[in-house]
Amino acid sequence: MSFSVLSRRSALALLGSAPLLCRAGQAATPQTLRIGIMSGEDEDVWRVTAENAAKAGLTLKIIPFTDYNAPNEALFEHELDANAFQHGPFLKAQNDAKNFHIVPVGDTYFAPIGLYSRRWKKLADLPQNATIGVPNDPSNEGRALLLLQTLGLLKISKEAGLTPTALDITENPRNITIKELDAGVVGRALPDLDGAIINTDWAKKAGVDVEKERIGQESLEHNPYVCFIAVNEADQKAPWVQTLVTAFHQPNVRQSLIDVYHGAIVPAWS
Numbered sequence: 001m002s003f004s005v006l007s008r009r010s011a012l013a014l015l016g017s018a019p020l021l022c023r024a025g026q027a028a029t030p031q032t033l034r035i036g037i038m039s040g041e042d043e044d045v046w047r048v049t050a051e052n053a054a055k056a057g058l059t060l061k062i063i064p065f066t067d068y069n070a071p072n073e074a075l076f077e078h079e080l081d082a083n084a085f086q087h088g089p090f091l092k093a094q095n096d097a098k099n100f101h102i103v104p105v106g107d108t109y110f111a112p113i114g115l116y117s118r119r120w121k122k123l124a125d126l127p128q129n130a131t132i133g134v135p136n137d138p139s140n141e142g143r144a145l146l147l148l149q150t151l152g153l154l155k156i157s158k159e160a161g162l163t164p165t166a167l168d169i170t171e172n173p174r175n176i177t178i179k180e181l182d183a184g185v186v187g188r189a190l191p192d193l194d195g196a197i198i199n200t201d202w203a204k205k206a207g208v209d210v211e212k213e214r215i216g217q218e219s220l221e222h223n224p225y226v227c228f229i230a231v232n233e234a235d236q237k238a239p240w241v242q243t244l245v246t247a248f249h250q251p252n253v254r255q256s257l258i259d260v261y262h263g264a265i266v267p268a269w270s
Contacts (some may be wrong), residue, residue, distance in 0.1 A: 078232070
């Protein structure tokens with residue numbers, strides 16, 4: 001993930017005088033929910049979701065952020081009622097580091113990462129002593145290394161869990177060099193590398209041909225990196241939660257995801 005400077009304060013300025021919502025223990029169901037998302041394509045997807053929610057009597061006020069740390073901070077402080085931008089390992093890291101009590105309540109989509117190469121046509125072509133770029137933030141670097149393990153290029157210590165680093169590599173038969181780069185840079189560095197692990201959306205932004213230059217990719221099945229809608233634990237069983245999730249799990253939202261992301265992401269509900 002690549003963090004930008006726009007902060008929680010900037011995004012929350014968009015809230016204006018939105019009505020406060022009911023908290024756990026209060027009887028009434030809120031009529032307006034404040035939903036934190038990342039700015040960009042997701043805004044188009046959530047416009048469709050908001051239209052669905054309105055038909056169920058629920059108004060969604062969509063608050064876009066550009067700092068990946070900010071939506072969980074705002075949610076924990078009850079400045080948001082839900083957010084939708086993250087996968088499980090990222091949330092776990094934030095819950096552990098900041099003592100948040102945030103839980104997932106409904107899957108949204110899966111943004112697969114892939115191994116790309118401009119020099120080599122298939123995985124078997126990767127040479128001895130190859131250099132492979134990976135994102136340098138903990139959750140995405142770990143994800144990249146685990147993909148390399150799934151592809152049979154490395155072995156990682158089981159004790160490292162979902163956030164291994166290069167220090168957790170236990171077997172490296174091809175003597176691969178891991179080059180850590182910012183998530184927004186690794187795609188642009190592809191011409192200078194034997195390969196790179198890149199999130200599909202970043203690959204498209206970097207001009208990578210995601211079909212012709214991909215030599216390996218994650219599978220959706222049993223994947224911990226599926227993104228989801230999240231709420232504070234105290235709100236997990238609130239009646240509006242299922243209404244919100246149902247508003248997202250609709251055919252028109254599925255089509256919006258396909259149209260907006262041009263195949264870079266996969267809807268993650270059945």
